[in-house]
Structures are given as structure tokens and as C-alpha cells.
Amino acid sequence: DQQVKQNSPSLSVQEGRISILNCDYTNSMFDYFLWYKKYPAEGPTFLISISSIKDKNEDGRFTVFLNKSAKHLSLHIVPSQPGDSAVYFCAASGAGSARQLTFGSGTQLTVLP
Amino acid sequence: KAGVTQTPRYLIKTRGQQVTLSCSPISGHRSVSWYQQTPGQGLQFLFEYFSETQRNKGNFPGRFSGRQFSNSRSEMNVSTLELGDSALYLCASSLTGADSTQYFGPGTRLLVL
Numbered sequence: 001d002q003q004v005k006q007n008s009p010s011l012s013v014q015e016g017r018i019s020i021l022n023c024d025y026t027n028s029m030f031d032y033f034l035w036y037k038k039y040p041a042e043g044p045t046f047l048i049s050i051s052s053i054k055d056k057n058e059d060g061r062f063t064v065f066l067n068k069s070a071k072h073l074s075l076h077i078v079p080s081q082p083g084d085s086a087v088y089f090c091a092a093s094g095a096g097s098a099r100q101l102t103f104g105s106g107t108q109l110t111v112l113p
Numbered sequence: 114k115a116g117v118t119q120t121p122r123y124l125i126k127t128r129g130q131q132v133t134l135s136c137s138p139i140s141g142h143r144s145v146s147w148y149q150q151t152p153g154q155g156l157q158f159l160f161e162y163f164s165e166t167q168r169n170k171g172n173f174p175g176r177f178s179g180r181q182f183s184n185s186r187s188e189m190n191v192s193t194l195e196l197g198d199s200a201l202y203l204c205a206s207s208l209t210g211a212d213s214t215q216y217f218g219p220g221t222r223l224l225v226l
Contacts, residue, residue: 041220043203089156101156
């Protein structure tokens with residue numbers, strides 16, 4: 001039972017354009033969401049997070065949007081750069097003191113020069 | 114501030130052996146979580162330690178165990194290795210585990226022959 005789903009295994013975008021990565025979740029107890037970027041042979045790098053009390057969080061070129069009613073979040077990267085090419089994972093955690101992260105399967109983003 | 118470190122980075126073992134992996138969290142972080150990443154299953158939560166106590170556990174067999182020391186460093190142990198244990202093992206640290214972002218180390222790549 002996949003509680004966090006990233007339905008697009010890959011995405012290609014032209015440099016300078018917007019990249020939109022999507023993530024859906026099923027567990028209504030999730031209240032904290034994160035995006036990580038991962039290069040091969042490295043651990044995931046934290047990008048941006050959002051709590052369920054917000055619907056948008058911005059950090060530079062990265063913006064995360066949360067639609068609680070649709071149980072959907074998205075990561076927007078504007079403008080996209082070749083160095084953004086990596087696998088992007090969304091992750092979610094629920095209420096309580098134990099912050100177990102449940103990850104999606106990842107989306108490979110390729111930014112073409 | 115130094116990031117999360119994991120040792121060793123690469124390891125080759127044979128079936129039936131046991132292995133111990135080590136993780137040093139970011140200074141001041143008290144929560145350490147372990148994840149297994151495989152191509153087929155993605156990133157899966159193993160367990161979380163906080164103040165030397167296992168606070169949460171994922172759905173893995175008892176061959177997978179861990180511990181945390183008073184300086185927050187953590188080890189995980191896998192006994193009676195199986196071929197399917199070949200994976201990237203990631204450690205993540207956070208301040209408290211609750212409502213705090215997890216930061217990942219580079220991982221230990223384990224190959225079981």
C-alpha cells in the first residue's frame with residue numbers, strides 16, 4: 001500500500017522553464033511534507049518542506065504547494081537549471097513524536113541545456 | 114557544522130554473515146533514523162532512535178537491529194545476511210525527530226554475494 005505516490009518516474013524540461021513535480025498521498029494523518037533531491041551514490045539532500053497549516057512555501061527558486069483537500073503537493077522549480085537534474089523524492093510524516101518519513105518512489109528530473 | 118557521516122561507505126559481504134554500519138549525526142541532533150533504499154522498493158524506513166531508545170520501527174525482520182549511544186551516534190546491525198539485503202543504507206539525523214527536518218548522510222552501499 002503506497003501511501004505516498006509520485007506517478008511520473010521521469011520529467012524533462014528545457015533550461016530556464018518551470019519544472020513541476022507532483023506527489024499524491026493517501027494518509028490523512030500526514031501533516032508535514034518534504035522534498036528531497038538525490039544524486040547517484042549520495043544521500044538525499046533536503047530542499048524544502050511545508051506543514052499542513054500552510055498551502056505554500058517558497059525558498060528561492062523552489063516553491064512547494066499543498067492542496068490538503070486533494071491530498072496533493074507539488075514542487076515548482078523556476079527557472080530550471082541543468083544542475084537541478086536529479087531524482088526528486090517527496091516525503092511525508094504524521095503527527096506524533098516519531099517522525100518516520102514515508103517516501104514516494106521518486107521522479108527523475110532532467111533539465112536540458 | 115559537519116553533516117551526517119556514515120561508515121563504511123562501501124561494504125561487500127557474503128550470505129550468512131553479519132554487518133554493522135555506523136552513523137554520526139549532526140552535532141546537537143538527538144534523533145537518528147535509518148532507511149534502506151533498493152531499486153525495487155525505494156526508500157523504506159527501518160527504525161528511529163532518540164536518546165538511546167528505539168522510538169519507532171518499520172516493517173523489517175528482526176535480523177535488522179540498531180542502537181544509539183549517549184553521544185547520539187548510532188549503529189545498525191544486520192545478521193544472517195541475505196542477497197536481498199543488498200542496498201544503500203541511509204542514516205538521517207534531526208534535532209528531535211518531531212516536527213524537525215531530517216538530514217541524510219551519504220549512505221553505506223552494501224553488497225551481499
